[in-house]
Amino acid sequence: MDLATNDEQMVERALSGDPEAFGEIVRRWERRIFALAFGMLGREEDARDATQETFLAAFRNLRGFRGDAKVSSWLHRIAVNQCITRQRRAKVRGETALEDEAEKNAAVFALPLDSSPARTAEKIERSMAVRRAVGSLPPDLRQVIVMKEFEELTFQQISEVLELPLSTVKSRLYTALRQLQMRLQKFGD
Amino acid sequence: MPNVNERPICHRAEDLVTYLYGEASEADAKDFSLHLQQCNACRGEFGVFQQVHDSILVWRNEALGSAFNPAVRPVESAVELTRSVRDGRRLSALAALREFFTVSPLWLRGATAFAAVLLCALGVLTISRSWNRPVQVTNREPVVFPNSEREPKYSKQEVDEAVRAEIARLKEQQTSTPVNEGLTTRKPTGGDRRNQLANNLVRPKALRPRGLSRQEREQLAKDLRLIPRDEDELPFVLSDEPNQ
DSSP states (O other): OOTTSOHHHHHHHHHTTOTTHHHHHHHHHHHHHHHHHHHHHOOHHHHHHHHHHHHHHHHHTGGGOOTTSOHHHHHHHHHHHHHHHHHHHHHHHTOHHHHHHHHHHHHHHHSOTTSOHHHHHHHHHHHHHHHHHHHTSOHHHHHHHHHHHTSOOOHHHHHHHHTOOHHHHHHHHHHHHHHHHHHHHHHHO | OOOGGGSOOOTTHHHHHHHHTTOSOHHHHHHHHHHHHHOHHHHHHHHHHHHHHHHHHHHHHHHHHHHTOGGGOHHHHHHHHHHHHHOGGGOOHHHHHHHHHHHSOHHHHHHHHHHHHHHHHHHHHHHHHHHHSOOOSSSSOBOOOTTOOSOOOSBHHHHHHHHHHHHHHHHHHHHHSOTTGGGOOOOOOHHHHHHHHHHTOOOOGGGSOOOOOHHHHHHHHHHTTOSOSSSTTOOSOOOSOTTO
16 A cells, blocks of 8 residues: 555545555554553553454544544544543443552563562552553543653644644643652652 | 642743653754753753653553564454454454454343354254154144054054954955864864974864853853743744754
8 A cells, every 4th residue: 555645545545445445544543543542541451442443433434534634633532532431431340450450460471581579569560650640640631641652642733633722732731740740759759 | 759749830831841742943942941941940840740751651661562562463453353344245254253242342242142052052952853753744643652652653544544454354364264163073183283283273272162062052041031931932942953
């Protein structure tokens, strides 16, 4: 597939019946969408599910895509909504305790075997603290920090995705960083 | 990590995050770096935010480093999933089933599995019942033999016909043999006797018919009330020599 073809043209191709066009869109954006979902949800398995659901929802609503917005913004918006919905469901089911335990186990297995037990424990604790701190942010702050830190989107891109003024994005990011600092302070002491 | 809340907040918060993430223009970056040298609040926050930023980066790299293992890349699954949804004709039955169970919610998966098990059970039950049932050639009602464990194999009409044929055969046999065969008084010779034994035709002695004596006949007539007490009522006269 021609890399010079932009996303909007890909959508047009997909709508006109090109079987490979939407696959190309998925290939281009799946890493970023997965990163976003992981930052929002904090678990690899949930992030993978949310990524799949995002692209499925996008494909099903392909005809509803408005040409006045970017495909990337459209995909990110779907992904953010998917993540918020999943979090709401998880909250209703009360999965936080199990999530923590599963995440801790995953972190232990992910670490290299040659690290000392004390260093391993410290790394795990730090990762858990950061994940908890990000996870405890309000959704409007969390999505901004995740888009910035995990996806490395520019402020302009974030404002387009969230349909917010640029200044609002910056102020939200500033607030998110302050709240994260406060939550991580306990870990540093 | 120093506490940000203890410091006064500078009005250039937005410039701070723009500078922190390297998105400020060259002129703005130069301007803000001069501001950092003069503003303690911004300098303190800049250091703190950089630590937060580094912590998140460490977590991200750890997490996404394992998550983006080529063996478990979500890309492939997402691409395959959308491709299979797009082009349903390409799916095999197994792939379609797998995709259905991947996309469906848990309750739908459970319900489908239960329905499938139920359907299989019903199918097995139906097949096992039809397997044991005899093939019905006609619509005639089959004969059910009491105390018989086996299913009836003949219809009533067939049984009746068989019985009639057997009776006819027996009757024919009886008519073909002489009636007074057993009443012959000829004493068999030794050779005849041997032939009878060989053919198993020798009848038991008790079953061999013999003529009634006169006394027995009279007694029988009396028992059957064939002999009236008065001579006038005599309907008929018994012969003295019935067997003669």
